[in-house]
Amino acid sequence: xxGTLLGLGGKTLSEAVQDPNAYVSACPTRQALxxxxxxxxxxxxxxxxxxxxxxxxxxxxIEGISQKMLSQTLKSLERDGLVSRRAFATVPVTxxxxxxxxxxxxxxxxxxLRVWAETHITRxxxxxxxxxxxxxxxxxxxxTADAA
Amino acid sequence: xxGTLLGLGGKTLSEAVQDPNAYVSACPTRQALxxxxxxxxxxxxxxxxxxxxxxxxxxxxIEGISQKMLSQTLKSLERDGLVSRRAFATVPVTxxxxxxxxxxxxxxxxxxLRVWAETHITRxxxxxxxxxxxxxxxxxxxxTADAA
DNA sequence: CAGAATAGGTTTCTAATGGTGACTTGATGC
DNA sequence: GCATCAAGTCACCATTAGAAACCTATTCTG
Numbered sequence: 417x418x419g420t421l422l423g424l425g426g427k428t429l430s431e432a433v434q435d436p437n438a439y440v441s442a443c444p445t446r447q448a449l450x451x452x453x454x455x456x457x458x459x460x461x462x463x464x465x466x467x468x469x470x471x472x473x474x475x476x477x478i479e480g481i482s483q484k485m486l487s488q489t490l491k492s493l494e495r496d497g498l499v500s501r502r503a504f505a506t507v508p509v510t511x512x513x514x515x516x517x518x519x520x521x522x523x524x525x526x527x528x529l530r531v532w533a534e535t536h537i538t539r540x541x542x543x544x545x546x547x548x549x550x551x552x553x554x555x556x557x558x559x560t561a562d563a564a
Numbered sequence: 565x566x567g568t569l570l571g572l573g574g575k576t577l578s579e580a581v582q583d584p585n586a587y588v589s590a591c592p593t594r595q596a597l598x599x600x601x602x603x604x605x606x607x608x609x610x611x612x613x614x615x616x617x618x619x620x621x622x623x624x625x626i627e628g629i630s631q632k633m634l635s636q637t638l639k640s641l642e643r644d645g646l647v648s649r650r651a652f653a654t655v656p657v658t659x660x661x662x663x664x665x666x667x668x669x670x671x672x673x674x675x676x677l678r679v680w681a682e683t684h685i686t687r688x689x690x691x692x693x694x695x696x697x698x699x700x701x702x703x704x705x706x707x708t709a710d711a712a
Numbered sequence: 713c714a715g716a717a718t719a720g721g722t723t724t725c726t727a728a729t730g731g732t733g734a735c736t737t738g739a740t741g742c
Numbered sequence: 743g744c745a746t747c748a749a750g751t752c753a754c755c756a757t758t759a760g761a762a763a764c765c766t767a768t769t770c771t772g
Contacts (some may be wrong), residue, residue, distance in 0.1 A: 438680035439607060441628030446603075448681035450690055455598045455604055456725050460588060471749050480589030484730055487750060508748040514695025518687050525676040532673045533596040534584035539666050540596055543645025621719055630760055635721060655768055656719040 427436060445511060446499050451496060456481060456489040461515065465523040468514035599644060601667055604629060604637040607673050609663065613671040616662035646670060 436445040451457070459478050463469060469477075475486050490513055493499040498519035504510040515523060576586050585594040599605070611617060617625075623634050638661055641647040646667035652658040663671060 432741095436685060438678050438681055439611075439626055445631060446628070449602045449606060450684045451688075452677065452681065453601050453603045455594075455601050458597060458601055459590045462586075466614045472747090478587055480594070483750065484752090485730070488730095495695045496688045497691055497695070498688075503749090506748090507721085508653050508737085511749060518609050518684065518691070521684065522680055525680045527672040529600065529677070530586050530597065531602065532670055533586055533593045536666065536669065537584060537596045540599075540646075541592060543666070544643055547645070548645040548700065620718085628761090630723065632723090634760070651720090654719090657767085659720060683767090
């Protein structure tokens with residue numbers, strides 16, 4: 417083993433990390449991007465930014481998230497050092513999730529994303545409706561062409 | 565039909581859009597978030613921000629994307645009015661994708677995300693390694709407990 | 713003239729992921 | 743003695759992502 421990884425253009429992992437480029441598939445940055453570009457991550461970190469929260473509290477706030485996805489999301493956020501988990505030996509057991517300093521820096525960059533979604537949604541819905549109307553025409557054209 | 569949608573707390577769609585909240589599952593903002601919080605979207609918009617590009621040009625730049633995912637991503641970006649597509653009747657046909665003004669505003673908010681991934685990846689990898697080491701111990705403990 | 717290449721896709725098949733709902737554990741109130 | 747709470751897990755099915763082949767039309771290469 418010479419420490420060289422396939423797909424990094426002959427670079428070692430540490431060299432690749434010194435020249436990070438999300439457009440290179442083997443670059444670890446790609447993993448990071450894949451990890452954080454996720455609906456539930458954005459919503460969970462958005463809530464934890466306001467202070468620690470408990471499991472079912474998060475579940476109630478994030479309408480539509482399943483227990484499975486929440487525990488999965490929290491587990492991988494914890495693994496990546498973005499949130500921390502503390503369990504209290506109460507009855508029933510209480511678990512508190514809070515954001516780490518690292519997670520807080522990510523949460524900062526995620527805010528504009530949520531804001532963009534909330535402010536530009538109407539423009540997107542309009543564009544979508546227009547596209548779908550045009551699509552109906554296209555399909556009608558195709559049916560006419562087929563019949564001919 | 566009174567224009568009321570289920571899950572919006574008795575609000576009409578237009579009322580929900582006036583009070584957007586990504587934490588409400590039926591809010592269209594959630595769709596927008598789900599749409600834009602995507603690895604390929606981040607990478608494609610990041611490239612188109614620098615000027616129009618052609619299909620295979622994008623494919624070559626974004627290492628690891630399949631033709632299917634690229635055409636799918638571009639199609640839904642076009643549907644949502646974030647990129648525009650122009651085909652030229654050359655031989656073989658040439659197709660040029662460019663970012664729309666709306667897409668440009670989104671691309672702006674996506675830059676910090678890519679930058680975060682590129683600058684914090686080492687911290688994440690460290691945290692992950694530490695977590696996995698601890699996990700090995702946990703599993704060893706469980707095996708010991710099982711044997712007892 | 714056969715075969716390859718090029719551009720921009722679509723189709724097909726499989727592997728991984730996401731969501732649903734039932735189940736767990738242990739104490740506590742009814 | 744039964745239901746409830748918290749914080750999950752488990753088994754199952756539906757959707758999706760990814761890999762690889764194929765398509766159409768034209769031109770280039772041997």
